Amino acid sequence: MRLSQLRPGEKVIVTKILGHGAFRKRVMEMGFVRGREVTMVLNAPLQDPIKFKLMDYEVSLRKSEANLIEVEPIEYWESHPDTHPRPGTGEHDAPAATDDNDVFRKDKIINVALIGNPNCGKTSLFNIASGAHEHVGNYAGVTVGAKAGSLKYKGYKINIVDLPGTYSLSAYSPEELYVMRYLNQETPDVIVNVVVASNLERNLYLTTELIDMNRSMVIDLNMYDELERSKARLEYEQLGKLLGVPVVPTKASTGWGVDRLLDTIIDVYEMRHSDVRHIHVKMRPTIEQGVNAVKDLIKDDPSISENFSPRYLAIKLLEGDTEAKDLIRHSDSREKIEKCRDAEAARIERDLNEDVQSAIAADKYGFIQGALAETMEGDTLKEEKTTRIIDAIVTNKVFGFPIFFIVMFLMFWATFRIGSYPMEWIESLVGWISGLIGEHMADGPLKDLITDGIIGGVGGVIVFLPNILILYFFISFMEDTGYMARVAFIMDKLMHKMGLHGKSFIPLVMGFGCNVPAIMSTRIIESKSSRLITILINPFISCSARIPIYVLLIGCFFPNYGGLVFFLLYFTGIVIAVLMAKLLRKFWFKADETPFVMELPPYRMPTGKAIMRGMWSKAQQYLAKMGGIILVASIIIWALSYFPRYEASDVPESFTAAALADTPEEIKTELGEEKLDELVLNSYQQEHSFLGHIGKAVEPVVRPMDFGWKTTVSLLAGAAAKEVVVSTLGVLYVGEDDADLISERITTPSPLTGQTPFTQPKALAFMVFVLLYFPCIATLAAIARETENWRYALFSALYNTALAWVLSFIVYRIALLF
Ligand code: GDP
Ligand code: MG
Numbered sequence: 001m002r003l004s005q006l007r008p009g010e011k012v013i014v015t016k017i018l019g020h021g022a023f024r025k026r027v028m029e030m031g032f033v034r035g036r037e038v039t040m041v042l043n044a045p046l047q048d049p050i051k052f053k054l055m056d057y058e059v060s061l062r063k064s065e066a067n068l069i070e071v072e073p074i075e076y077w078e079s080h081p082d083t084h085p086r087p088g089t090g091e092h093d094a095p096a097a098t099d100d101n102d103v104f105r106k107d108k109i110i111n112v113a114l115i116g117n118p119n120c121g122k123t124s125l126f127n128i129a130s131g132a133h134e135h136v137g138n139y140a141g142v143t144v145g146a147k148a149g150s151l152k153y154k155g156y157k158i159n160i161v162d163l164p165g166t167y168s169l170s171a172y173s174p175e176e177l178y179v180m181r182y183l184n185q186e187t188p189d190v191i192v193n194v195v196v197a198s199n200l201e202r203n204l205y206l207t208t209e210l211i212d213m214n215r216s217m218v219i220d221l222n223m224y225d226e227l228e229r230s231k232a233r234l235e236y237e238q239l240g241k242l243l244g245v246p247v248v249p250t251k252a253s254t255g256w257g258v259d260r261l262l263d264t265i266i267d268v269y270e271m272r273h274s275d276v277r278h279i280h281v282k283m284r285p286t287i288e289q290g291v292n293a294v295k296d297l298i299k300d301d302p303s304i305s306e307n308f309s310p311r312y313l314a315i316k317l318l319e320g321d322t323e324a325k326d327l328i329r330h331s332d333s334r335e336k337i338e339k340c341r342d343a344e345a346a347r348i349e350r351d352l353n354e355d356v357q358s359a360i361a362a363d364k365y366g367f368i369q370g371a372l373a374e375t376m377e378g379d380t381l382k383e384e385k386t387t388r389i390i391d392a393i394v395t396n397k398v399f400g401f402p403i404f405f406i407v408m409f410l411m412f413w414a415t416f417r418i419g420s421y422p423m424e425w426i427e428s429l430v431g432w433i434s435g436l437i438g439e440h441m442a443d444g445p446l447k448d449l450i451t452d453g454i455i456g457g458v459g460g461v462i463v464f465l466p467n468i469l470i471l472y473f474f475i476s477f478m479e480d481t482g483y484m485a486r487v488a489f490i491m492d493k494l495m496h497k498m499g500l501h502g503k504s505f506i507p508l509v510m511g512f513g514c515n516v517p518a519i520m521s522t523r524i525i526e527s528k529s530s531r532l533i534t535i536l537i538n539p540f541i542s543c544s545a546r547i548p549i550y551v552l553l554i555g556c557f558f559p560n561y562g563g564l565v566f567f568l569l570y571f572t573g574i575v576i577a578v579l580m581a582k583l584l585r586k587f588w589f590k591a592d593e594t595p596f597v598m599e600l601p602p603y604r605m606p607t608g609k610a611i612m613r614g615m616w617s618k619a620q621q622y623l624a625k626m627g628g629i630i631l632v633a634s635i636i637i638w639a640l641s642y643f644p645r646y647e648a649s650d651v652p653e654s655f656t657a658a659a660l661a662d663t664p665e666e667i668k669t670e671l672g673e674e675k676l677d678e679l680v681l682n683s684y685q686q687e688h689s690f691l692g693h694i695g696k697a698v699e700p701v702v703r704p705m706d707f708g709w710k711t712t713v714s715l716l717a718g719a720a721a722k723e724v725v726v727s728t729l730g731v732l733y734v735g736e737d738d739a740d741l742i743s744e745r746i747t748t749p750s751p752l753t754g755q756t757p758f759t760q761p762k763a764l765a766f767m768v769f770v771l772l773y774f775p776c777i778a779t780l781a782a783i784a785r786e787t788e789n790w791r792y793a794l795f796s797a798l799y800n801t802a803l804a805w806v807l808s809f810i811v812y813r814i815a816l817l818f
Pocket of ligand 1: 604
């Protein structure tokens with residue numbers, strides 16, 4: 001926990017100061033030393049700076065500074081007196097000893113960062129070690145942003161951060177920049193460099209850069225099972241000695257070797273591992289000469305050399321890295337360094353007849369090959385046979401697409417069909433509970449709230465949990481095995497036709513689950529305009545929150561060919577997305593082609609445990625959504641439709657006359673005077689409630705589709721979350737009997753007018769509308785966040801709704817003809 005995260009009045013103990021030289025020195029002089037008690041006093045009006053109290057005086061720190069001070073709640077130390085003795089008050093950690101980490105070695109908290117190429121198993125390791133449920137998938141770019149977790153191990157608290165995958169530390173893609181900045185700013189105690197045992201040559205490139213950085217490090221030789229299965233043999237201990245970094249083999253998917261890895265992390269942290277030593281990844285003398293010249297200048301300027309390894313920075317500057325340039329921007333010797341850099345770079349290029357960047361890369365690869373030649377026998381690079389065979393089929397020219405469509409169809413069919421069995425069980429459970437409450441509770445607003453508001457709303461949506469889990473099962477299976485990467489591969493050509501990249505296809509498929517992570521996953525796309533287009537078309541991909549609407553309406557109105565209608569709806573979304581991408585590319589963003597660089601990892605069978613863990617966390621999320629936004633929305637909708645209350649005497653004659661105008665005589669006599677009055681009052685109540693007024697104000701907009709005000713309200717409410725559309729229908733169409741299912745309520749004709757709320761054409765138009773209209777708040781927020789421009793979110797809401805209106809109108813008018 002960081003000092004910046006405290007609430008007013010919270011009391012904590014300082015455990016560690018992050019950051020570098022000058023900053024550390026200053027805050028320590030101010031009294032922020034390990035073991036000191038600090039109380040948060042208050043935030044400045046704009047949240048920044050923050051005022052703290054320590055040693056009976058008050059200081060204010062900027063939020064960014066407070067973020068570099070690590071703290072633990074005071075109760076933490078009190079509840080672990082034996083394993084976690086509270087650190088000393090810091091009196092002997094005199095601020096004088098500022099510049100090395102030694103002072104802080106005695107505490108029992110280790111900050112670990114996981115760094116490695118995409119798809120090397122970082123997240124799997126993170127999940128196993130910290131018990132988290134982060135998203136794992138067998139292709140590059142699954143993890144976006146940093147995920148933090150922690151565990152207790154042998155008396156230590158190990159904080160682990162899972163970072164996005166990166167091939168090197170340069171400012172080339174957003175991920176790489178992110179990782180580089182993370183390393184520079186957060187200064188983890190130990191870096192765990194995860195490498196794929198069966199693909200060492202490429203993976204170790206990043207390792208050489210980390211070695212340049214000169215940080216405490218452990219190499220995690222992951223996917224050791226694949227190495228064991230191949231013919232190759234690696235003396236990994238020898239390799240560790242060579243690199244000066246301990247190497248530990250693991251199998252992150254099963255947890256094998258993780259304990260040893262943790263032990264090694266502790267040994268490295270405590271500086272008692274015998275393999276650790278600082279080496280230089282030596283390059284050709286010509287390059288070394290340049291590196292040394294720049295390095296010496298950097299060394300002379302403490303304002304930079306305090307924070308970064310001079311050798312690392314020198315190499316990066318020679319490579320022309322923009323982030324490295326940025327790092328020396330404020331230095332006084334900047335001009336001198338840049339001049340030297342330019343001269344040295346020119347000299348190297350002249351001498352070697354090769355540009356600096358590739359010369360350095362070549363030498364690093366040379367170093368790796370040398371190290372592997374000494375420690376490795378046999379070849380691992382041979383592709384696995386099964387992977388080759390499967391790829392021959394699923395990426396085949398003839399079979400590739402049909403197989404993909406079959407997989408997709410199977411996915412939707414299973415979601416709809418197989419999901420309907422457990423759905424019925426939950427439905428009857430909900431009906432039973434509702435009936436029970438109806439019988440045993442006294443009439444009144446509370447009972448109405450529970451039966452109509454909560455059960456009508458939340459109960460109406462919760463039944464779709466099985467459908468959504470089945471869908472997620474398919475998506476994560478495709479991701480985990482590596483099939484998703486192939487899908488991107490076979491789609492690349494098609495995607496190019498619409499000015500996009502095969503990689504854009506993955507966010508689209510993920511959008512079937514939820515648009516929010518899908519939009520975040522667009523970070524794997526390097527090209528800015530492609531990424532924007534992919535973000536803007538993502539909401540057309542029907543997310544799982546829309547499943548309840550489809551399943552409900554299809555079940556009621558198209559029971560015989562449900563799977564097909566279901567598939568067609570999704571297909572419509574895809575077609576619209578494709579067309580929009582083409583239009584956006586043509587009229588808005590000018591073309592930019594990025595070469596297709598996506599790895600096709602070998603197929604990997606996901607473990608049952610990993611799949612169950614994923615499903616369970618999805619189920620938890622869904623249930624949390626039910627208990628959160630959907631519950632709140634249902635209650636609000638119910639209250640808005642319940643108030644203000646009316647008496648029978650409030651109903652004007654004219655309303656009764658109009659309401660009964662279409663009612664056939666025989667129904668009137670059958671229902672009787674009293675029942676008739678009650679129905680008229682109910683309908684007056686709803687129409688003149690707050691919600692009724694809102695609905696009627698907006699209803700004219702969708703009148704061409706005959707949606708009616710209740711349906712209109714449900715569409716509006718869907719802005720909160722798409723499931724709310726169904727829960728709102730559930731609240732508004734109140735049944736005769738409490739135990740009635742929504743499906744019965746929306747198909748039973750109104751006793752007054754004899755009309756059913758939905759008809760086949762209306763249901764179809766409604767589903768098309770829901771498919772395309774404005775994205776939910778969470779998605780809009782994701783769009784604004786990822787594009788860093790709220791105008792894109794606004795644009796998305798407007799053009800999606802316009803499109804939804806037009807298409808829904810067309811579908812409705814055509815459907816009416818049949
Ligand atoms: P990340 O991109 O580095 O976070 O990698 P992930 O944790 O998402 O894993 C990538 C893929 O490798 C997933 O399909 C995992 O199931 C798989 N995987 C991870 N560790 C191992 C391992 O030790 N052995 C094998 N065979 N597969 C693994
Ligand atoms: Mg990951």
